[in-house]
Amino acid sequence: MMTFQRKIILAFLVFVLFPIFILGYLSYWISRDTLQETISNQTVQTLNVLDRNLLEAVEEVNHFSDYMVSSGDVHSFLASQQEKSLIELYHKRQAIAGMMYANAEVQQFILYDLAGDRMYQSNDQLLWKEPEWMVQEMKQKKGASVWLSPTAIRKHPLQGQSDLFLTQGRIINDINTLDPLGYMVLAIRLDLLDNVFASESETPSTELLINKKGDILYALDHQLIGKRLDVGSLIKMHTGETGFFLDQWNGEKQLITYRPSTFQMAGEKDVWMVSMKPWDVLSNSTVYIRNITFLLSAVALLAAVCFNWFYLRRISGFIQALQKNMKLVESGDLSARMNEYSLKELKNLSFRFNQMIIRIWELIQRIRREEEKNREAEFKVLQQQINPHFLYNTLESINALAASSGQKEISKMTINLGRLLRISINGSFEVPVRQEISHVISYLEIQKIRFENLFTYEVVIDPSLESEPVLKLVLQPLVENILTHAFGQEDNGRISIRGSRSQTTGYFWVEDNGKGIPHTVLEKLQKKRDEKEERGHGIRNVHERIKLYYGEKYGMMVCSCEKGTIIRISFPLKKGGSNV
Structure with a gap:
């Protein structure tokens, strides 16, 4: 059977320590979910701004390529290839080179005729053969820009060049007839995107451009380009909506926030903007709540131990002693007494108990004395009854004898004495x-x-x-x-x-x-x-x-x-x- 002391400790643990633990646990998870949602909402706003800046940067390149495809020099250059004037061709090349150097982000400028022969190349460092599907994409766009990711270039490398860059291609149409004259390819340095994705935030984060499969199309850390964001929760992005989730990547838990990007690349159906923030850094406040919960639980447990040792043990001992003495008193032993206790409340209770036992003993002694007096009084009455009872017949005889002798006084006394005896004999x-x-x-x-x-x-x-x-x-x-x-x-x-x-x-x-x-x-x-x-x-x-x-x-x-x-x-x- 569980003792009173253990019952109190169990009650303390159940009604005090357990609620503190549950409250801390719920507070931790609620604050964790709230923190995730709050940070993700802020990150989505950051990704929105990042997406707009990306479009603005791309738009600057588009403006340059618009100028190039509409330039009369480019048109005349493509047309001059059919003329055999070397002097005029030299001057056209110089004019095109001057236009390219006006934009520092352009690393290479290449012109092709409709047959796919390279008509012009700004330098000889990059020897590149465009993929066939990109040419078909440019023809379908009919003059609109077609962008190619750095991973696509890595799959179709430029001879003698291992640097990563973006590629833009466009069909060049005749201004007057709108007939295609050839197509243009621009190799854009990744500085274009680096300037957009560079961040000075105090919280470390990694922003990526990925496709639906999770392949990293761009990252500020160029070493990540071409790798795969291999996380189990990536399937959530297939819904096409903005969201967030917690998952492990590169051996670290990350808060991953994603949204679809408006920047599209050839060969990629969907492009996503992803921001990854290390959860350990973000969750310092929730970890603080968790640690505080554990600390409070430890303090409560220590308080329970101290409470048990300094207070509850004395109360339990007092109750056990009181129960023992009450059983002794119940059995008739009025010599039972409680010891003195240092706690004021227990001292008062033990004193009252002892006083009660003393009072009971006094009352019992008083009742005994009164019963003894009552018995003595009854005995004396009975004693007075006994003697007249034995003398009653004798008195009747004396009365008869006195009456026959003429002793009226004696007869009268005898009659009255008999009456006295009859009342005494009444029980x-x-x-x-x-x-x-x-x-x-x-x-x-x-x-x-x-x-x-x-x-x-x-x-x-x-x-x-x-x-x-x-x-x-x-x-x-x-x-x-x-x-x-x-x-x-x-x-x-x-x-x-x-x-x-x-x-x-x-x-x-x-x-x-x-x-x-x-x-x-x-x-x-x-x-x-x-x-x-x-x-x-x-x-x-x-x-x-x-x-x-x-x-x-x-x-x-x-x-x-x-x-x-x-x-x-x-x-x-x-x-x-x-x-x-």
């Missing part, structure tokens, strides 16, 4: 008020005979109270105490017993005109003492029995002075009713 704790009054009257009658009418008494009870139950033997001990302590030999004593009621409480009032109870004795009666009452069923015995049986709100109140004493007994009414 119940409560008797009706009328029986309790009958019991005390019988006792008073016996004492009147004994003390030769030294006192008188009166009993006045509310009739509505007579049927209410009351704890038996509560009046007789009080009367006995009056007769024992209140009257002297020559006093004319008077005892008054009254019974009244309120809505829910019954009252007995026992009053005498004796010498009163000393103040010191009253103080002792008010104090709660645990020692046994030496006088048997005295005033305290009555008071304690009423409280034990009816509760703390009921009992006895004593008021005394030199002219007498008044004792009030209160007890609950079970039948209810209203005042009468």
